[in-house]
Amino acid sequence: MNYNSEAEAIDALSATYKEIRTEISKVIVGQDDVVKSVLISIFSNGHCLLVGVPGLAKTLLVQTVANVLDLSFNRIQFTPDLMPSDIIGSEILGDDRNFKFIKGPVFSNIILADEINRTPPKTQAALLEAMQEKSVTAAGVSHQLPKPFFVLATQNPIEQEGTYPLPEAQLDRFMFNVNLDYPSFEEELNIVKNTTGSKVNELKRILNADQINFFQQLIRKIPVSDHVLEYAVKLVAKTRPKGQYATEAVSKYLSWGAGPRASQNLVIGAKCHAAINGKYSPDIEDIQAVAMPILKHRIVRNYKAEAEGLSTEQIIEGLF
Template sequence: MIKIIDAIRTEIAKVVVGQEKMIDGLLIGLLCEGHILIEGIPGLAKTTTVKALAQTLGLDFKRVQFTPDLLPSDILGAEVYDPQNNLFKIKKGPIFTNLLLADEINRAPAKVQSALLEAMQERQVTLSDESFGLSSPFLVMATQNPIENEGVYPLPEAQLDRFMLKIKVGYNTPDEELLIARRIASKSSEAIHAIVNAQVIGELQEAVKTVHIDEEVERYMIALVGATREPERFGLESIKRYIQFGASPRVSIDMFKAVRAMAFLRGKEFVTPSDIASIIKDLMRHRIVLSYEAEAEGIDVDTLIEQIVTAVPVP
């Protein structure tokens, strides 16, 4: 099974240089059927990576560019009148796909962002008085740009909570950037081929579920989530005032899934605390609501998570 993962990685690497962390995050999302929010400044191959993954997987892929004048019906679909048959017909929107790329999701107003809530949680869409199930796998991969303030609408907490991972994309290393520049200059990118299909993906997802988690490790994960709500229990009184709301139970659910996928990607059959530490920031950074004191003092949520992980005893 790990060979398939390696093959997917190799295929993506034909067009994307570096960014292993983002690719791992996307694969975890795929293996756990969790939605992914990718945040990074423009030009870091966020959209390219998602498109490359979709092509490699051979799944149905749709892309929606979120704009301020976008409407919910532009994504979900709508009931339209058919004059020939004198009937109203359902016209399905781009959400009826396997992989939906919501590009620059924070450029659309809240009503459009909220249109995704039902689809992301219940994997169904209600149009008029009829509900339509979405095909499996269904994955929303959204990108957003953190540096602009004008004309953007921050995602509401309920929407953020539905994203399993929020991946922060950083700059490539100088060697990687050199390779990118050479590749683009010589137009030597190779074509990507679909190497898996929905059935194989289903098998991979089933294989992930077999990864073992020891009870101690499970309790460790619950303790980590609990520490975001009551940090003083772990001797972290100093950070309590910085956290307004800790992680929700949905984080625990997603963590149980994601760490299995992380261990699976590393070719392991069991989960270790290091797998948890590797992915905990992506799982929690968008789900911990910081207090105004933290904002005033410029406290970063990643730093708080690091403090929590180092304070909770490792099994």
């Protein structure tokens, strides 16, 4: 992709983002904030965790995104009997009596980890290296995953019997934690109209893997002013109960705050949020626009907050 300047490339990204949203809206009705978070995660080279009850089109959303972006897609249904080798692959003895590695479903551009909290920690951990290092290791040999690589995991907030909550170490590797809510009456009416007839929507492929890699690198190059950097870091520091910037509410209601990865994700997410809106550098409003889904799974409430019914969202809103 050849552009005369970074500003021209950012303009192209903003126009492309709008085109992608238009294509996705042919299939996905509503859920605007969810779609935006998923796309920001992809362009920021991050991962996304979706939390919502069944039937809210989580699987359809990621399939649609994969189609519009012309990327390979695999769905992994997490179950209690799933083994790590079922995800990353395993070695088998070939006809030539030599072992060869058979790639698992994780070798794809977009991975839908469906109901990730229904599999034991050993299998959940199999995704850790893949999500962080973009590679997997089998029999002492490292295998690089395709680029771009994006994990979209889903969790069902009901029916928690027999589930294995994700440990904080793995939750921290998700850039965004996004809650899906029920559609409005008008949106649900459109959904029923669009899905109960014979019409099939043809989606146009907007970007390929190489173009996405280019835009991921472009976002890294976007400059950020010092006061915006300081705001992002201070916002994260405010979530730490024993830190010097902790507010009274944080010290009273939180056990643990967010780590440095939250600061990194805030800045990268703000850069992307600015770029898709046609801005050449992020400001404080861009930090605030991405802060909620970045911070809410990285802070831990104490018993007092739970007893008083105080949500993590309310605590984070108080930090602004």
